Amino acid sequence: MFEMVDDTNAAGGKMLVQGHSRSISTLLSFETRTPFDKAELWADLRKRPLGEQEAALRNPEMRARLVEAAHARIRSREETVGAEPRRPEFDWIFVLDKPLPPYRSVGEIAREQNRDPVETMINLALEKHLRLFFQQPLVNEDQNVVLAMMRHPHSVVTFSDSGAHVSQIMDSSIQTHLLSYWVREKQALTLEQAVRKITFDLASFWGLKGRGLLREGNLADVVVFDPATVAPQMPALAHDLPAGARRLKQKAEGILATVVNGEVVLRNNQHTGALPGRLLRGPLAA
Numbered sequence: 422m423f424e425m426v427d428d429t430n431a432a433g434g435k436m437l438v439q440g441h442s443r444s445i446s447t448l449l450s451f452e453t454r455t456p457f458d459k460a461e462l463w464a465d466l467r468k469r470p471l472g473e474q475e476a477a478l479r480n481p482e483m484r485a486r487l488v489e490a491a492h493a494r495i496r497s498r499e500e501t502v503g504a505e506p507r508r509p510e511f512d513w514i515f516v517l518d519k520p521l522p523p524y525r526s527v528g529e530i531a532r533e534q535n536r537d538p539v540e541t542m543i544n545l546a547l548e549k550h551l552r553l554f555f556q557q558p559l560v561n562e563d564q565n566v567v568l569a570m571m572r573h574p575h576s577v578v579t580f581s582d583s584g585a586h587v588s589q590i591m592d593s594s595i596q597t598h599l600l601s602y603w604v605r606e607k608q609a610l611t612l613e614q615a616v617r618k619i620t621f622d623l624a625s626f627w628g629l630k631g632r633g634l635l636r637e638g639n640l641a642d643v644v645v646f647d648p649a650t651v652a653p654q655m656p657a658l659a660h661d662l663p664a665g666a667r668r669l670k671q672k673a674e675g676i677l678a679t680v681v682n683g684e685v686v687l688r689n690n691q692h693t694g695a696l697p698g699r700l701l702r703g704p705l706a707a
Contacts, residue, residue, distance in 0.1 A: 426575050437626045438576040442599040443567060444558035445580075447504050447589050448517065448669060451551035452658050454589065456506040456514075457539070460494035462487055475551050478543055491539045504589040507557060511538035516545060517554040520594075520653045521602050522564075524556065554656060559590075568609055571599070577623045578615070587668040594653035597673045601652035612648055628704040641683035650675035 422438065429436040449455055451474060457463045466474055466487065477483045501507055511528035518524070531541040546553045561567050570576055578599050580592050596619050603609045610618075624633030631639045656671040672690045679687040682697040 423570070423573055423575070430575060435626070436575065437622075438570070438573065439579050440570045440573075440576045441561050441567065441580050441592075442571060442578050442595045442603060443522075443564070444556075444561040445590065445592070446556045446558045447506055448591055448656060449506055449514070449555040449557055450553060450658075451546055453667065453669075454506050456509040456557075457487075457491040457494055458506070459499075460490045462490040463494070471551055475547065478547060478551075484540070484543060488537055488539045488543070504559065504586040507559070509538075509557075511542075513558060513562070514542070515556045515558075517556045517656070520655055521598070521606070527555065568603065571603070571610065571618065576618070577626070578618045579623055587662075588666070589669075591656045591669045591671050594656075594671045594673070597651055597653040597676075600646070600648065601675075605648065605651075629701055632701075641680055643678075643680040645677040645680070647675040647677070 426436045426438055447454075451467075451471065455463075455467070458467050466477055469477070478487065495508060498508060509527075511531060512526045514527045515524035516527065516530070527538050527542050527545070530545070531538040534541060536544070542555065545555075571578055578595060580595055582590075582592075599610075599615050599619065600612070604612050604615045621633035632642055635643070652674045654672045654674055656669050658667055659670050660667050662668055676687075677689065678685050681695075682699075684695040684697040685693050686695045686697065687693065
């Protein structure tokens, strides 16, 4: 893909790659989805309130039956699509117990404890009263490849499926992950390189004039953040969509304010009530 982009730009075309700053992962939990939800016995359990699920999982006899049913489901090798939970490979299911990597895998913890990995996953969730997320990468598993993609001169760090998977995937932290993990912790990119890839490079590619740079005469779209503390917070689950439908959300540390058209719309993660935004159209829209 990158060779095609290079060839296109060398021939006088205009092409840019939108890339991620980390793996794209399904977030698994007993509050959302697990890889075992369609298994016999699990399907009925997962319809119950979270407190009833916890009580059942703490019952040794019921838990043993659920572990066996989960393994029967794994052995079935039924294929999944989209952002649905994949058949579990426990060395590739990570405990999301902090905002930034490294994370420990369920498989690693199970071997240390000499336990079955399904039971280990259940026990880890019970320690948090089932309010624990597990991360199951779908793509971008190799972070060395992720870094190489971000460093490419014709790439930017951004991504969106317009909210199609808001109950399964959390992508709102890709910029804070870039600034905290790759810039501050790994020092793999400079702060200036990272900021350019999430502002000017993207705005200029789409022909959004007067945006993406702090310059007199430009529109005052500004994010005020502290490079020493900016980072994603832990993801959380909300039920604020129509009919109480759920969505994943993730806020940030170290961001003082977000300014749109010169008006502060977010201050310390709280909306101010200002609504100065408007639909942006590039030069091809006409």
